[in-house]
Amino acid sequence: MNGSLRQSMAWLHTWSGLLLGWLLVAVFVTGTSAYYREEISLWMEPELHQSTASDDTMDLAWQTLGRIAPEARSWDISLPDARNPAVQLRWQPAGEEQPRQGGGRNRGEQAWMDAGSGEVLTPRETRGGHFLYRFHFELYGVPRLWARWLICVATMFMLVAIISGVITHKKIFKDFFTFRPGKGQRSWLDAHNASAVLALPFHFMITYSGLLLFMVMLMPWGIDAAYDGDRRAFFDEAFPRSTEAPGPAGEPADMVAIGPLAEATAARFERPVSRIEVQHPNRENARIRISVEQDVAISGRRRGGSPTQVFQGSSGDLLETIEPSQAPAPLMGKVYNVMTNLHLVRFADPVVRLLFFFSGLAGSAMVATGMLLWVSKRTQQLRRQQPGAALKLVNGLNMASITGLLAAIGAYFAANRLLPTALAERSSWEIRVFFLVWLVSLVHGLLRPHRRGWIEQLAVITVLWLALPFVDMATTDSHLFSAAAWRLGALAGFDLICLLLGALWGYTLWRVARPKPDKRKPARARQPALAEGNT
Amino acid sequence: MTVLLALALGYTGLTCLALGMKRHHQELLGRKPTEARLRLFKAIGWLLLLATTAACLMLWPLGLALSMVPILVTLVGLPLIFLLPYRPALARHLAWALPLVAGGLAVGGLG
Numbered sequence: 001m002n003g004s005l006r007q008s009m010a011w012l013h014t015w016s017g018l019l020l021g022w023l024l025v026a027v028f029v030t031g032t033s034a035y036y037r038e039e040i041s042l043w044m045e046p047e048l049h050q051s052t053a054s055d056d057t058m059d060l061a062w063q064t065l066g067r068i069a070p071e072a073r074s075w076d077i078s079l080p081d082a083r084n085p086a087v088q089l090r091w092q093p094a095g096e097e098q099p100r101q102g103g104g105r106n107r108g109e110q111a112w113m114d115a116g117s118g119e120v121l122t123p124r125e126t127r128g129g130h131f132l133y134r135f136h137f138e139l140y141g142v143p144r145l146w147a148r149w150l151i152c153v154a155t156m157f158m159l160v161a162i163i164s165g166v167i168t169h170k171k172i173f174k175d176f177f178t179f180r181p182g183k184g185q186r187s188w189l190d191a192h193n194a195s196a197v198l199a200l201p202f203h204f205m206i207t208y209s210g211l212l213l214f215m216v217m218l219m220p221w222g223i224d225a226a227y228d229g230d231r232r233a234f235f236d237e238a239f240p241r242s243t244e245a246p247g248p249a250g251e252p253a254d255m256v257a258i259g260p261l262a263e264a265t266a267a268r269f270e271r272p273v274s275r276i277e278v279q280h281p282n283r284e285n286a287r288i289r290i291s292v293e294q295d296v297a298i299s300g301r302r303r304g305g306s307p308t309q310v311f312q313g314s315s316g317d318l319l320e321t322i323e324p325s326q327a328p329a330p331l332m333g334k335v336y337n338v339m340t341n342l343h344l345v346r347f348a349d350p351v352v353r354l355l356f357f358f359s360g361l362a363g364s365a366m367v368a369t370g371m372l373l374w375v376s377k378r379t380q381q382l383r384r385q386q387p388g389a390a391l392k393l394v395n396g397l398n399m400a401s402i403t404g405l406l407a408a409i410g411a412y413f414a415a416n417r418l419l420p421t422a423l424a425e426r427s428s429w430e431i432r433v434f435f436l437v438w439l440v441s442l443v444h445g446l447l448r449p450h451r452r453g454w455i456e457q458l459a460v461i462t463v464l465w466l467a468l469p470f471v472d473m474a475t476t477d478s479h480l481f482s483a484a485a486w487r488l489g490a491l492a493g494f495d496l497i498c499l500l501l502g503a504l505w506g507y508t509l510w511r512v513a514r515p516k517p518d519k520r521k522p523a524r525a526r527q528p529a530l531a532e533g534n535t
Numbered sequence: 536m537t538v539l540l541a542l543a544l545g546y547t548g549l550t551c552l553a554l555g556m557k558r559h560h561q562e563l564l565g566r567k568p569t570e571a572r573l574r575l576f577k578a579i580g581w582l583l584l585l586a587t588t589a590a591c592l593m594l595w596p597l598g599l600a601l602s603m604v605p606i607l608v609t610l611v612g613l614p615l616i617f618l619l620p621y622r623p624a625l626a627r628h629l630a631w632a633l634p635l636v637a638g639g640l641a642v643g644g645l646g
Binding site for chain 2: 177200202351352356
């Protein structure tokens with residue numbers, strides 16, 4: 001009984017893992033990059049890099065909005081923080097609100113402002129890190145709902161693979177620290193086990209919380225039934241927040257200077273101001289909401305709830321002080337919050353973010369080693385016969401989903417620097433480069449013989465990723481050897497991570513490509529399966 | 536209290552747990568262990584993992600701290616697994632050197 005259960009679980013693990021593994025690698029890799037999506041976006045908009053905050057930043061933003069959007073229905077100013085040096089200005093243009101396509105609130109107009117000089121910056125057109133972030137849960141160019149369902153199903157099978165994998169694993173504690181190098185399939189199994197078992201809590205957490213996030217997105221029927229189709233009511237109950245509808249605009253009137261109000265708020269909460277929202281700017285009923293950065297507790301709410309003060313715009317009178325909310329969330333809300341906060345790393349701590357990033361890399365390696373193990377096992381069973389079409393297909397897809405994706409991401413970054421800034425539909429072209437490179441790697445992977453294919457693709461990604469910091473150096477003023485890159489940290493970090501990952505690909509290339517002393521029994525080869533596929 | 540120290544304690548804890556297993560004990564120290572020694576290493580290993588947990592609790596609020604413990608252990612465990620077959624001596628020396636260095640940095644206020 002036990003044996004047959006284990007066998008059926010092994011079957012389930014093998015095939016669910018293989019079929020969805022190609023998609024899951026992409027989800028894991030792009031999802032891991034999403035921990036740094038703000039930093040990636042910043043890197044991809046070098047026009048913003050020279051901006052530095054000063055004491056005048058708030059006044060400058062006030063003046064700039066007064067100049068470019070004096071008639072707007074509302075203003076929204078996001079001040080520079082540790083992750084972003086420029087000021088983001090948003091406003092709702094005057095006139096009736098146009099409902100956005102597909103429902104939801106219209107986000108209005110937006111512009112970037114240099115925090116030091118107040119001039120409006122026009123960064124190159126790019127989707128930045130948000131393209132990779134979006135890709136990890138809704139792909140690209142596929143109808144959004146379909147794509148989300150597809151990824152949701154893949155996530156579900158990831159959970160299935162985790163559970164069936166644990167049941168299949170024969171000696172989970174005895175082999176806890178075991179890695180036996182140079183044993184072909186055995187070594188791949190050990191590597192797969194090591195990255196899976198040790199990181200099991202992380203994998204489980206990230207998969208389960210991913211499913212929770214999808215739950216609200218895709219399966220609202222339970223909520224609809226309980227709340228009579230009023231989904232808003234569910235969110236209001238789970239995540240209470242104040243909602244007030246703005247009245248009609250009043251007569252034109254001057255507003256007071258923003259500086260003293262912001263100073264008062266910063267002093268009241270003993271934290272710097274992060275955001276200023278204005279309803280009906282330059283009207284007699286103007287209301288200025290000034291918020292400071294919020295401490296994000298792990299079970300806290302995702303949005304809203306920042307400590308805020310509300311002022312009357314024309315007189316500067318304090319109308320309301322909204323304390324950081326202490327109200328305990330309901331238990332359901334708390335569980336949901338802990339899980340989603342962990343998935344989204346919604347806390348400012350950069351160390352935690354880095355640790356999650358490395359865990360994400362380990363997770364990607366876990367899926368990838370599983371897929372390589374599949375090929376390795378069947379290559380060893382060949383006993384030096386020619387590999388069949390199915391094996392070749394799986395290997396080609398493996399190549400495209402691992403090295404191909406890394407090549408595509410590298411090319412996406414390089415395209416950001418190398419495409420002319422004035423190019424029409426520039427952000428689409430960056431994405432086209434991404435998919436073209438990915439497609440080329442798939443065709444290449446299917447056509448080239450096994451081992452040569454891997455060597456060539458590894459060589460390409462090594463060169464590509466190591467070249468990125470140098471391309472940066474040639475095309476921007478905020479490269480690795482500039483003060484701006486180190487002032488912002490994220491920019492230097494981006495280039496350093498590229499070098500680090502490039503070196504890692506290079507090391508892998510060296511392990512795969514070096515000649516074997518003995519063809520039958522490679523002494524310490526990490527990719528013996530790949531070596532044998534060529535013979 | 537620094538993240539580096541928490542990581543170092545986790546590494547040493549895991550190494551001790553490995554030393555508490557017959558096969559890895561021989562691999563790392565080159566001699567057959569007695570049952571008592573294995574039990575001792577296991578106990579030390581678990582105590583050090585408890586210390587890692589304590590360090591996390593000092594660093595972060597409760598919910599995040601408990602989530603970070605397995606993540607820290609994962610991140611130091613992966614290198615350990617690959618050090619064991621390739622560089623057992625290095626794995627052994629890191630187990631006492633890392634906490635010393637991290638502790639020194641923490642005391643010196645540099646970490």
